[in-house]
Amino acid sequence: MIEFLQSHWWTIAITLNYILALIAVVTILFKSINPTKTLTYIIVLLVFPFFGLIVYYLFGQEYRKNKIFNKKDILNNELIQSIEDKLEIKPEALTFYEAEAEEDQIRLVQLLQKNDKSPLTQYNDVEIIINGENKFEKLFKDIESAKQHIHVEYYILKDDKIGTRFLELLLKKADQGVQVKLSYDDVGSKISSKMKRRLTQSSIEHHPFMPVLFPKFTGKMNYRDHRKIVIIDGEIGYVGGINVSDTYVNYPENKKYWRDTHLRITGEAVFTLQVQFLTNWNFVSDKKIELNQTYFPKNKTETITPIQIAASGPDTDWANIMEAIFFSIVTAEKYVYIATPYFIPNDQIITAMQVASKSGVDVRILIPDKSDSWIAQHATNSYLEQLFDANVKVYRYKKGFTHAKTMVIDDVFTTIGTCNMDYRSFNINFEINALIYSKEQALKAKQMYLNDLDNSLCMDYDQWKNRGKLERLKEAYCRLWAPLL
Incomplete structure (x- = not known):
């Protein structure tokens, strides 16, 4: 028996791995989670023996x-x-x-009040x-x-x-x-x-x-x-x-x-x-x-500055901050200026930005020129072509590393907080943002954003689409991991 185990240990180990992997795949399929995330876990489990099980154990299980x-x-x-x-x-x-605000802004306020006990102050x-x-x-x-x-x-x-x-x-x-x-x-x-x-x-x-x-x-x-x-x-x-x-x-x-x-x-x-x-x-x-x-x-x-504090995390029923960002983008009329250090968005945010831009809204996003994470940088790059196709302007911050997580819209709305534009912030981590409904603060945030653009480079789509096949391969590989980053 011992001799059999010694001579066939690899076959036994790989068989056991795939038995456990298939059990995990069945478990995942019965969960109501994002299809992209589901597919990512399945690919990791089946294509990467042993490593896939470790990833699933650390990140995929919901019982904890x-x-x-x-x-x-x-x-x-x-x-x-x-x-x-x-x-x-x-x-x-x-x-x-x-009595003061536009209908769409009121609906955003009501959305958060219903979702997360976030009263308008x-x-x-x-x-x-x-x-x-x-x-x-x-x-x-x-x-x-x-x-x-x-x-x-x-x-x-x-x-x-x-x-x-x-x-x-x-x-x-x-x-x-x-x-x-x-x-x-x-x-x-x-x-x-x-x-x-x-x-x-x-x-x-x-x-x-x-x-x-x-x-x-x-x-x-x-x-x-x-x-x-x-x-x-x-x-x-x-x-x-x-x-x-x-x-x-x-x-x-x-x-x-x-x-x-x-x-x-x-x-x-x-x-x-x-x-x-x-x-x-x-x-x-x-x-x-x-x-x-x-x-x-x-x-x-005594100063009047309407603010809501939006919090989200694994203990909330809704993705409150993501929903607020999504709604504010799709209801924008003039411009949407976004700054984020990590841009690994879900389909909803990508669609919102595309729809807003194609409808004539000036949509801009500011990201670091060089990320502090190799895999995050290439995962971000994999989403840029979708933005360029919709005429979204993409800026890379050249002065250093931009870690700001801000968005300002139409001179009337600003959000500043801890939430990145990525899967982890939207669905996994505990985050908190302040949503400010003030023209005065929106104009300040807008000017701050424009000042940062002075230290940034607007990406050229024609140059970008001619990048090498090796870069595209890196992007495709890193995007595969996007739901886990």
Whole structure:
């Protein structure tokens, strides 16, 4: 028997692989998931022995998601129900907006309110912040002024130069009696054991989001918390694309210029950010949170800037941010200006951009000239011809790497947040965006976008279509993996 196993081990192994692969294929076929994603998994399982099973085990199975996030959804609903009466959001916000806005904008507001308990907030001040160095200057100043609580949730939090300054400041405020809660993604973040001990020894509560055994080797593990949120005293909120890492700050010694966008918000929209933080905290801390009236103080902002906070993730019934982006593109009348570091879209977004452009809307997209991922770069390139065919203008940012995740439409609507234009952001990770219905802010975002185009190159379709066959082969290969990236 042993001799038979030794002499036929490869045949046995490959047979066992394909038995398991076929079981996995049948399981996938019975799931109601995107056909493109289904086909990708089937090809990977059948064409790549052993490796395909590993990919499916890490990314394809839903049992972990269903078990964990059904619980999270229950916790979310319980917490939201318990704090709804504490929200100081004016009931007339939508009524006011209906009198001022176009019909399509009102429908977008209603879409999110029905999908994700995302109320339209009316009284807000908002500041668009360009680049990490400017964000951290303002953030540190606000944290220094904190009197009651600081709530922090980041995908990437490292105790490098800027991260250490950030964490030291939190430790200082905790010593002063300010309540600090810190949530960080276990895959994206890297905090030393020494710093974690210091956080534990202080009064700072800190928890990783969905810990993994080997975070260094799971950079694309599913269901990560990709959000970047800070809330200070329930009055000031930060949200956008900038994580806590030296990469995001343009220090003189950095090799690459990093272009990014963030928001500083005061007013009623901060309450919605607070709710999103608390629902996540309820999950990561695994204990019932004690609600405090100071989390939802009386709003002091009198400026009218309508804002909705849209959140999406594996625990939401709908792809809220993707649906908002899709609807706003197909209802645009003049222009759609998109900036994203990763453009690996689903069919809905591609179709929306094509339809808008072919109907006369000026559709532009700004992507990095060189991505920080080889496979993401070629996967992005595989979608460009579909855009060129519909006369969408594609710009490559040449000054450095653009990580901004923004969209501005028709001088009336802007969204800034954490969501990339890719499968992972739309369907897998936890994301959060601010949707701003303001001409003033839209014009600022538009000018910011046009300034970035000054540092970009508009791609020429005639040159692009003459690229070599090897490049096309790379694109085709990487596109095969698009639903998994």
